[in-house]
Amino acid sequence: MPEKYIVVTGGVLSGIGKGIFSASLARLLKEVGVDINVLKIDPYLNVDAGTMNPNQHGEVFVTDDGYEADLDLGHYERFLGVSMSRRNNITAGQIYSTIIQREREGKYLGSTVQVVPHVTSEIKERITSMPGKVLSIEIGGTVGDIEGEVFLEAVRELAFEKNRNDFLFIHVTYVPYLRVTNEFKTKPTQQSVQLLRKIGIQPDVIVVRSEMPIDSQSLYKIALFSGVPRDMVINLPDVGNVYQIPETLYEAGVHKLVANRLNIQIEEKPLGWSYPKSFKPYRIALVGKYLGTDDAYKSIIESIFLSGVQKPVVIDAQELEELDDEGVAQKLSSFDALIIPGGFGRRGIEGKIKAIKYARENKKPILGICLGMQLMVIEFARNVFNLKGANSTEFDVETPYPVVNMMEEQKKIMNLGGTMRLGAQKMQVLKGTKLYSIYGQEEVYERHRHRYEADTVNFGFLYKFPGEEGYKLTISGKSEFLEAIELDDHPFFVGIQYHPEYKSKVGAPHPLFTALIKAIEEVNK
Known part of the structure; x- marks a missing residue:
């Protein structure tokens, strides 16, 4: 059972690199000696990604144990250097299928089966049964999606039932650049954080994705309106090589921020991370x-x-x-x-x-x-x-x-x-x-x-x-x-x-x- 939890949520837009960030952070923590595991939660009603059209959803990634997942488990495998399994992915389809089967078998002893507590309890049980001392949970989609609300409620309940200090909520959001007025627009991020707060989750860290580096004034505005300390607002602009992101996070001291917030021990050592930086000119x-x-x-x-x-x-x-x-x-x-x-x-x-x-x-x-x-x-x-x-x-x-x-x-x-x-x-x-x-x-x-x-x-x-x-x-x-x-x-x-x-x-x-x-x-x- 995990002792500490990192919960990564997304706002404004999907497909902004939340999976890459989660994989990079997990690799960074692994590099500094943290026993970390990862879990991807997909709110869609498919039981797995096996029947999904690659034109709409990307590739189907297959694990050693024969599970068909979406491509984020591929990111985790490549970055962490370990094999994932079906346990590393939860879908809404799996949860609801289990609930309905149990109801048909009379396992709820005549109770009215409801989203709270039955669905949220099943989600929490799956989360807490994962191995590893620190569990990084990536919740797919964006805050405000109807299908994702039950998973956000489940992690909110879990943080309440355990110790809030053992949870680190990271919100990954996108700040667009408006070329007409030559400025970054932070309002969508502010509204995204407000939605998260209404659900009952106050983010501890905000990761700001952007096309180019954001000015310090805009980052301060995000911190002010989100109620997050300025040093907990991290800008990750676009890069040509995603494998440099663990290095970027290391240089920004993100591993130390996480360790201090969760009160976990880390090793002080150089980042042992090697990835291609030059390429042969073959087509x-x-x-x-x-x-x-x-x-x-x-x-x-x-x-x-x-x-x-x-x-x-x-x-x-x-x-x-x-x-x-x-x-x-x-x-x-x-x-x-x-x-x-x-x-x-x-x-x-x-x-x-x-x-x-x-x-x-x-x-x-x-x-x-x-x-x-x-x-x-x-x-x-x-x-x-x-x-x-x-x-x-x-x-x-x-x-x-x-x-x-x-x-x-x-x-x-x-x-x-x-x-x-x-x-x-x-x-x-x-x-x-x-x-x-x-x-x-x-x-x-x-x-x-x-x-x-x-x-x-x-x-x-x-x-x-x-x-x-x-x-x-x-x-x-x-x-x-x-x-x-x-x-x-x-x-x-x-x-x-x-x-x-x-x-x-x-x-x-x-x-x-x-x-x-x-x-x-x-x-x-």
Whole structure:
């Protein structure tokens, strides 16, 4: 059970970096010796993020234990360097599902089931059951959201029932800059704090996000109208590299402010935090279909960034569908490598297949992830073995050559949420392959999220094992499913059924991404 609590709330706007701040603060406290754990509360009614559209909500991040969370758990993993689990996320859907189930089972002994105390009690029970001496709780959304009110009420009650001095409330807000009048506008922040006070929560610290550094007069005004000491109002302007934020917080002495307020011991030592500060000038194309938000491929983008290369450029796969081979070559020739990410549905699929064909024929380094690997198999079947119409049954149930098919156990499943092959699964890496040279070991665990598999039984002639002759796809990783393929005569043609991007950490990007960068270097010598 936690002894101290840090509660991070947001105001004015969502998507202003509350998750990045929470992850940065947790990392900073970990660096100075604090036993800290993190909890993300999402007020939406989904049980988890698994059925959400990446165009609207960003990527789905999968944990080792097979939980489908939103991208904030990815921030926590990358910054803290530890694996998250389903315990690190609470959604309103989980809470209400539990309450209703208990009511149906008669667990409330005839009581009228209400938001207070039943819903708030369930929330508090989940919070207090978390391990770690200090628990950082990030409440998603903004103050004033209807769906978030019950969670704010729960943490207010918890602070009242325990010791208010064991709680630190941090409010992250945004102050816009009005160029017409050349001034920062603090009124939205003032009103946001007033809303928080009406709920019964007085913030101890206000973190002010802004486009550029804010003048001291504006920060004083925020402190005055919010009832927060001036030294507890911290400005965090936009930065080009979010991984410098723990450093920024350290230099501002935020760890000392937190330690003094919560009366916890910290170690006085330099910040041991290493992140990429210079980048190799390679251009990588991410051939995707979810273009509604940059967060749709967040973990892949960050994996490349953490490997010391500028962020990849997202290419619309649908645009490639309209081009012939020459047009695709013109579009992609300026890139040093391609990544074909995962996804669902047939939109943009033929464009991705055209990109794979270009990379295979032109010896362009390419990494196919999940669906990307399946499309590599389809492209190879069509264009090398001349199996015209080869496809996945996900896109064409009548295909004459179903080289990718739904896994047998998945055919019996009716519900979509939380039913895929999820989480860390053991796989064998075959010796004599590029994949083995990357891992250096025969057995690894990687995170999965898929319903379909490449059919190696009916279409085994497409593949070979390491050392065998012929122009075929070399099997480099396997479990009960095909886990990885590659081409022998290509600088880097690797397809994997799993998601390596979920395991990249600051200072330790997944080795598949560093291997891709190394392949680019070899090609460009």
